[in-house]
Amino acid sequence: MDTIKEKILLSYDIRGLYPKDINADVAWRLGYYLTPLLIKEGILPKRRLKIIIGRDTRKSGLILLKNLIQGLMQNNVEVFDAGIITTPFLYFLIKNYHFDLGIIITGSHLNENYTGFKIYTNELQAITGEQLKKYLNHFNQPVTIGLIKGKQLRKNFIREYADFLLNQSEIRKYLRNIQNKNILVCCPKSTQLILEKIKKELKIKMQFVHRPIPKRLLNKRKNDFMVQFDADGDRIYIIQRNGEVILGDVLGAFFIELLKNKKPKKVILDCRCGCFLEDLAKKYKFEVVYSKAGHSFFKEAMKKN
Known part of the structure; x- marks a missing residue:
């Protein structure tokens, strides 16, 4: 079984190339050892934990998710698979459904060859790669695969999150200003799934593309402005009709x-x-x-x- 390399344990999160640095073995090891270590440190409570997990749209995400869950369920935990989500969506799930821990598998704004793990406690405290470096030898010790002790559930929370965004943003106050606008959104599927619900609710004109449009081509489109998100939905850019970034x-x-x-x-x-x-x-x-x-x-x- 492959080991976890120190170079993927970064200041903010865990990140590296797939499958060279991060692969199914790394995901399994992380799941297997993470919760006992965080309980020992007093970061997580000593009881059956509720954990929410999701991923971005990278092709590597599905195999990493499967192995991360399998590693986690070697412990006495309850794991909810939320499917394809964004990082802000993960924050919402952790706080509103009282999860002890939340993990999203994502390479964030990096290219398709990268992946990683963002990990947060119930207080949205990030568990960084830097924090986990001192446990590197522990993560890489020989493992014994036993009987599954945990429980896995799947749930789609998109409707609840879309309603939350609509209510918190009070966007309905400004409908008159946006319903006549042609909005182009460049985003991955994870963000589109959420915005499709909002588009339908507000009856606004919104088109989706999954790759950035060159400035010379953007000028030819009949959009009023473009909104661009990164792979896990926590970075946003607003681009004017002429292609200039605000x-x-x-x-x-x-x-x-x-x-x-x-x-x-x-x-x-x-x-x-x-x-x-x-x-x-x-x-x-x-x-x-x-x-x-x-x-x-x-x-x-x-x-x-």
Whole structure:
């Protein structure tokens, strides 16, 4: 059985080439050893655990999912297979259905040859590759495959997640402004499955493509704008009709304007943000909280504030 290599244990998550660095054996080992180690560390409770697992649309995802679940079920756990999901979808599932642990198999924004694992506790604390390095020898010790102790269930949560997004975003207030727009969405199937539900509910004009469209061709389409997502749905780009990308600071300003009358009035910025975004936040009396760049640092700052 292949072992887990130190180089795939990164600062934020676990990531590497498939099948050179991450394959079925690695997924099985991770599943087999992960929960006992996290229980020993006091990160997970000492009881039968509820774990939610999903994957992005990469072809490698299915075999990795199968072996990860098989490894997990050597322990006394209850595993829910949510199928094809996004990372924000995983956050929703963990918090709303009170799972002890959530795992998504994804290579994030990297190309198709990469894959990996993002792992989160019930408090959405990331279990990073860096944290797991000290257990590398433990992960790679000889294993004995025994009787299955766990339980596996499958459930599609897309309808529940789509309803959550519709209600939390209050997008129906702005329907008059968007129903006459032609929206092009470049995204993987995981994101499309969610947006199809929203499209149907709101009766908006939305087309889907799965590969980025070159700027010269985008100009010829009759779309008002394009929205582009990465493979696990936690990165977004807005592209104008002329092919120009709207800067992240401009999107940040849009959200500050949108939330200026909401409470609590706090906004988290990192060192990459322009001064005008900070000035706009202070203009509307937001408390500005500064964070290191990176989603795990942002989530920590959100929890603290």
